[in-house]
Amino acid sequence: MRFTEQKMISILRHRGYRLTPQRRAVLRVIASSHDHLTPAAIYERARQKYPDIGLVTVYRALEVLGKLGLICEMHTGGDCRSYLMRRPSGHHHHLICSGCGEVIDFADCDLSSLEQRLTQKTGFKIEGHLLEFFGRCRNCQRVDSA
């Protein structure tokens, strides 16, 4: 389940943000892509709908969408350029292929018992977590062993 473009627009406006053609273009790109996209990639695609859009504006749109909880970031372990991405509407995590970059979303993380233990031991009030798995997809495993 994911937010539709319409749903995103209504959330945006409901929160007092203006609906500009630039934001519309960014929204459309995000809503219609099945991949996790970098800001630069979103920029490239948005330009097809709206050639005069600036990269700055894409960054600003992503910032707003982030605040609204409509996108989230992906953290690769490596050199960690934080990748912005489209987002299924709920909490989820990633399984990332270190070979080809393929990303699989998954949502069923159960860390609650671990969280409890940590809270007990440290007194921290835990508010969130970041969890990403790295590995090789089927294809890359095949190539590896060839």
Add this chain to the structure above:
Amino acid sequence: MRFTEQKMISILRHRGYRLTPQRRAVLRVIASSHDHLTPAAIYERARQKYPDIGLVTVYRALEVLGKLGLICEMHTGGDCRSYLMRRPSGHHHHLICSGCGEVIDFADCDLSSLEQRLTQKTGFKIEGHLLEFFGRCRNCQRVDSA
């Protein structure tokens, strides 16, 4: 349990790397700090032992230490400037206070059943994971509610 400076030196040399005073300085900083340090912070401290060291050299030393598995990186969820840090000698994770930045290491993550499930569902061969918790430490909770 953590590596001693001596242990780190012996690993370094055993792998054919030269032992320079600069690397010695970086190693000493890392081995003697109880905190997670940024490259810049390591640079500042290393200069006290070895005033002529360059920041570039710190980066290069950290790269080598990374290859040798003597340090690892910390990923904050936020704007994700990857922080290099000192490392207890084994696999571990972080519990990070979003208020004051305090970091607590912990090692007992059991994600194997989740990993198995993912492997079965996706065919991925999972090689590693990134797990960080965010929350508020006792102090910051107190300040929050004041």
Add this chain to the structure above:
DNA sequence: CAGTAACTGAAAACCATTTTCATTTATATT
């Protein structure tokens, strides 16, 4: 229709990290 705050784009600034390259140095070999 205004009136106004929100929004935009170009350019410049930022800033952590990397690259380049000429010089120095740690180490192995005589």
Add this chain to the structure above:
DNA sequence: AATATAAATGAAAATGGTTTTCAGTTACTG
């Protein structure tokens, strides 16, 4: 100890993603 040499260093410049600045434009309210 002197020598040879590949590895390591530091200054400076380059990179590249992201943010800031600022003057002009525009979406919305009334």
